[in-house]
Amino acid sequence: MSESSQKKTPSKTLGIVGARGFTGAELIGLLANHPGFELQYVSSRELAGTPLSDHIDRFTGDLRFEELSPEDVAQKGADVCVLALPNKISGDFVAAIERTKPDTIIIDISADHRFDRDWTYGMPERFRDTIRGATRIANPGCYATGIQLGLAPVVELAIAPPMAFGVSGYSGAGATPSPKNDLNILRDNLMPYSLTGHIHEAEASHHLGHRVGFSPHVAPYFRGITLTLSVQLARPHSAAQIRERFDAFYAGEALVEICDAIPLVKDNAGKHFLRIGGIEVDAAGERLALVVTLDNLLKGAATQALQNANLACGFDELAGINLDTDTSEKNT
Numbered sequence: 316m317s318e319s320s321q322k323k324t325p326s327k328t329l330g331i332v333g334a335r336g337f338t339g340a341e342l343i344g345l346l347a348n349h350p351g352f353e354l355q356y357v358s359s360r361e362l363a364g365t366p367l368s369d370h371i372d373r374f375t376g377d378l379r380f381e382e383l384s385p386e387d388v389a390q391k392g393a394d395v396c397v398l399a400l401p402n403k404i405s406g407d408f409v410a411a412i413e414r415t416k417p418d419t420i421i422i423d424i425s426a427d428h429r430f431d432r433d434w435t436y437g438m439p440e441r442f443r444d445t446i447r448g449a450t451r452i453a454n455p456g457c458y459a460t461g462i463q464l465g466l467a468p469v470v471e472l473a474i475a476p477p478m479a480f481g482v483s484g485y486s487g488a489g490a491t492p493s494p495k496n497d498l499n500i501l502r503d504n505l506m507p508y509s510l511t512g513h514i515h516e517a518e519a520s521h522h523l524g525h526r527v528g529f530s531p532h533v534a535p536y537f538r539g540i541t542l543t544l545s546v547q548l549a550r551p552h553s554a555a556q557i558r559e560r561f562d563a564f565y566a567g568e569a570l571v572e573i574c575d576a577i578p579l580v581k582d583n584a585g586k587h588f589l590r591i592g593g594i595e596v597d598a599a600g601e602r603l604a605l606v607v608t609l610d611n612l613l614k615g616a617a618t619q620a621l622q623n624a625n626l627a628c629g630f631d632e633l634a635g636i637n638l639d640t641d642t643s644e645k646n647t
């Protein structure tokens with residue numbers, strides 16, 4: 316179905332806190348084509364008073380950005396509240412909602428609740444059944460999504476912690492100026508950081524139930540992540556045997572594509588799905604290497620948040636997620 320032909324008869328309201336940021340902007344774009352969600356509020360301190368349509372091409376309504384305190388957000392009483400804030404800021408918003416309207420579905424895009432046993436970890440391809448009907452959902456990290464989906468079918472074969480070499484576009488560092496999104500530093504460059512102990516190393520290890528190693532880098536392109544994963548196998552396998560595992564594990568999954576070739580990050584930009592390819596084993600059949608690509612702002616953030624919101628509200632998981640088009644906001 317084309318985006319324009321999707322009939323909009325909203326039955327649930329949704330608000331976004333931290334809507335000026337890159338992930339919030341992507342989600343607003345997706346909601347413009349959603350048949351069941353009405354965007355009720357968008358918060359930003361910096362853009363307060365500005366019409367949303369000035370900022371997001373695909374949004375056509377009258378809504379304006381508002382500066383909203385945690386209490387203001389709770390009072391709005393939307394069915395779903397998406398927190399797209401930097402890490403360590405969500406607490407006051409969650410507390411205010413719990414005081415005023417605890418049945419609100421909260422989807423936290425930050426890392427604040429990804430290790431919290433009282434929250435549901437929102438990775439549909441691994442934990443779909445627990446997300447249906449959940450009210451507190453921690454959206455996974457962008458690299459952590461790629462690492463987990465790239466390793467889940469083979470992690471039980473590993474004899475040592477699998478290693479992930481990751482490269483992200485600079486949108487991964489958010490819209491607030493930092494060395495990791497400073498093009499004067501990034502131009503003709505690749506910046507390694509957090510070579511051990513990145514939070515997504517802990518997140519992927521925790522949710523895979525298996526230790527992994529991860530070293531991230533940021534590159535001078537805007538969007539997309541490429542991960543090269545390396546797994547020492549307990550016993551020899553052929554590349555064909557490994558491929559069969561991936562095909563079986565992801566059979567029927569609309570947002571995971573397995574390909575023969577090594578996927579390229581630029582081919583995944585603006586796309587909802589994650590690609591896994593280039594599956595190779597060494598001559599001894601004991602070291603497996605493969606490549607995962609995803610758009611950090613889509614499957615790594617907004618698309619996954621929308622899958623989760625859909626599942627939590629009982630909508631079709633892919634409502635508002637059009638697989639045929641490049642739906643990204645033009646925010647480069």
Ligand SMILES: NC(=O)C1=CN([C@@H]2O[C@H](COP(=O)(O)OP(=O)(O)OC[C@H]3O[C@@H](n4cnc5c(N)ncnc54)[C@H](OP(=O)(O)O)[C@@H]3O)[C@@H](O)[C@H]2O)C=CC1
Pocket residue numbers: 332333334335336337338339358359360361362399400401402404424425426455456457486487488489490491611612615616
């Ligand atoms: N970028 C990415 O690829 C991904 C990011 N994430 C996570 O998603 C979250 C949002 O990321 P991203 O969109 O990149 O971030 P940005 O830095 O681009 O945006 C952050 C948003 O939060 C608002 N904000 C900042 N500080 C406060 C505060 N103290 N109180 C209220 N609002 C505040 C900002 O708006 P204003 O200042 O106008 O109020 C802005 O709208 C982060 O936790 C990030 O780690 C997760 C997956 C991928």
Ligand SMILES: CC(=O)N[C@@H](CCC(=O)OP(=O)(O)O)C(=O)O
Pocket residue numbers: 402424425426455456457458483484485486487488489495514515531532533
């Ligand atoms: C390039 C870059 O800086 N990327 C971010 C990942 C963004 C993300 O998913 O972060 P959270 O887990 O904090 O939500 C980082 O490494 O922190």
